[in-house]
Amino acid sequence: MADRPLLIFVSDIHLTDSLHGNAVSKAEQFARFWERIQGARGKRPAELCVVGDLFDLVRSPSWFDSRNRPYHGASTNGVVRNVDKIVEETIAREKGFFDALRAKISTGELKFHYVVGNHDRLLMTAPAAQKRLAEALGMASIELHKELEFTGHGVLAYHGNVGDPINASPDGDATIGDAIGSELILKFPRKLRAMVGADHPGVEEIDDIDDVRPVYAVPAWVRQQSAIRKDLLRPISQVWSEVVDEFLANDFVRQWLKSQHKTWSLDLGKKLRLLLELSRNKVMAHGSDERLSQLYRFFQHSFDGKMQAVAAAELQRRRGMRYVVNGHSHFPSMQPLGRINDGPAVYFNTGTWRAVHQIGHDLGGRPSFLPYDAMTYLVFFPTDDKLRRDYEWWTGAMVTRHC
Incomplete structure (x- = not known):
């Protein structure tokens, strides 16, 4: 067997130009991470592959400084210029993290490898931004990939949004997820501040909407906030209803809903519209929490297992691959897919390095959320590892005190 490198996978770090970050900085996270890697790599270089969404180019408030949006044409001059601006400001903001990598x-x-995801796909058409990133990493240039095969370890890596109907983009085009990120998730806190004032006690907590995963749990999170924050019940209800109306009237959204329409079935567009309707206006005061929870579970059922199913199909058609590594969901996972050549085939999800508000359900059937800072990484070991390890999958969560 040929000598294999120490190969590490991470994903969904979601560096941003201005939105709030974790309790622990990305530079500090990297320092903790490197302590473990340093002990395992010996004298040989380690190889790090980011499996998508190193940057979050979709959820930048800077999009509201012009008419351009992340779901407009990726090669549009205004979009490309704004991507360059976001990357420049993000690199400056996360200087400690990039200095540590460099x-x-x-x-x-x-050694550094970069597979793009749905939140950083716009890098593919932004050469100036690519150059900035390469310079920040001390590299002559950077090659961006949609997928990578690491034949020594039998690993196929791609972001995983292909298994998410909200964010699937086979041709690299914009998705309805881009519009949700821009027109709902970014706009809601912005408009709420405009109504109640930026100095309203606790209004900054509404920025946590950006941490809600999966994205179609956002309507349930908004509903929960209106119940928790009694002082903001009416403003939240009014602003969310306005934002939903504007979202549904958006030309891009209307075209997407039309493309999803199926006369005799509850298509994806109808599901999304129903989720939004259940979360707003009169439903906030009088609607059924259980209906919202049931619809969320219906959505989740169509998503759970899809990424693993896609992974299994990929392994069946590719020779020499045994493992599939995805990001995207922000929820770490390790699932067996059967056996290939008398060895186990495995699907991995590398979670995230950012804050997550994870949806659950309380005893009354209402949606509830647990916020925490997450960190996951997957390591494949060299051929001569003294412990004869093939791989290790590490994941953790940190919850801060609120008193």
């Missing part, structure tokens, strides 16, 4: 790359301790 230091390891420049000494030869680390």
Whole structure:
């Protein structure tokens, strides 16, 4: 067997130009991460593959400074310019993180691979932004991939949004998820502040809407906030209803809903519209929490298992691959897919390095959420590993005190 490198996968770091971050900085997270990697790599370089969404180019408030939106044409001049601006400001904001990466790359301790996801796909058509990133990492240039095969370990890596009907983009085009991120998730806190004032006690907590995963749990989260924050019940109800109306009237959204229409079935567009309707206006005061929970579970059922099913299909058609690594969902996972050549085939999801508000359901059937900072990584070991390890999958969560 040929000598294999120490190969590490992470995903969904979601560096942003202005939105709030974790309790622990990305630079500090990387330092903790590298302590473990340093002990395992020995004298050889480690290889790090980011499996999508290193940057979040979709959810930048800077999109509201012009008419351009992340769901407009990726090669549109205004979109490309704004992507460059977002990347420039994000690199400056996360200087400690990029300096730490650059230091390891420049000494030869680390090799860097980048597979794009749905939140950073716009990098593919932004050469100036690519150049900025390469310079920040101390590299002459950076190659962006939609997928990568690591034949030494038998690993296929791609972001995983292909298994998410809200964010699937086979041709790299904009998705309804881009519009949700821009026209609902970014716009809601912005408009709420305009109504109640930026200095209203606790209004900054509404920014946590950006941490809600999966994205179709956002309507349930908004509903929960209106119940928790009694002082904001009326403003939240009014603003959310306005934002939903504007979203449904958006030309891009209307075209997408039309494309999803199926006369005799509850198509994806109808499901999304129903989720939004159940979360707003009169429903906030009088609607059924159980109906919202049931519809969410219906949505989740169509998503759960889809990424693993796609992974299994990919392994069946590719020779020499045994493992599939995805990001996207923000929820770490390790699932057996059967056996290939007398060895186990496995699907991995590398979770995220950011805050997550995870949906659940309380005893009354109402949606509830648990916020925490997450960190996951997957390591495949060299051929001569003393412990004869093939891989290790590490995931953790940190919950901060609120008193």
